Amino acid sequence: MKNINKKIKNKNIDAIAEARKGKRFQQYSKDATSRIRLAVEVYNTRNSMGLSQQVLAKQIGSTQKIISRVENGDMNIGISLLNRFIEKLNFNSDTLARIFNCGILYHSIEIKTNAKDERSEETQYEGALTFTAQTNK
């Protein structure tokens, strides 16, 4: 009877809750979330550009299988492959910030006006900073 009771108790153990107690679980889950975000971004931009997985694979210099794995969020990609994705799919700083959940990245904004700016360089720089903060909000 004891064995049976043990078996029944084991059935009610939640594996994910147990795994959460592990040291590396949080790190794994962080990695997984950023992988999922990357997967969604790659999938959406690829579709909006009207590219198939094979065409994108050729452009990037990898295989269709790798792209499908990236899009399913099952693969850890290296920096070189990530760079190629960024180049071909035209990822901007906003999309990268969304993927890696790193808040605001640097924006360079040029304000073109016909009239000459007579302010000193420091005040101009401060103005540009506030402008970027507003746009990022």
Added chain:
Amino acid sequence: MKSIYKTKYESSLLYGRFFRFLSSKNLSCAIYKERDKSKEKNHKDNILSNIDAKIKFVVENSGLPIPPISRPLRSYSYFEIKHRKNKNILIRIFYFRHKDKIVLLNALEKPDNYNKIKEIKKIDKQLKITEEYKNKFILNPKLYEEYQ
């Protein structure tokens, strides 16, 4: 059963046979020797964290099927989340939306090369079982929660 999720979406998840799948020995990998138990545990944690993150993503998007993470099934009225366990094995998790909640119905391991009739029948059987569970849940959700 007490909800296991401590984050904001803890109230929006229900577990069906999926819970049984998680607690079964399916997720433990036999490829590691007895010496490498820590490696095996890390591998298992990695798989579980990936599944957890995908479920979180689905919950954050209020259960809508957002490809490529979750997709609707062709001939059935529920959605699936896919996760690759190995080179050869894919984990499929089935769920559907019921009011504000997301009900995790069932999960199975699908081998990549399932050409044999036996394996195709197995998967079809599981899909039909999940459909039955869904129908039962819609008829009486409280009973279903107790059934877990």
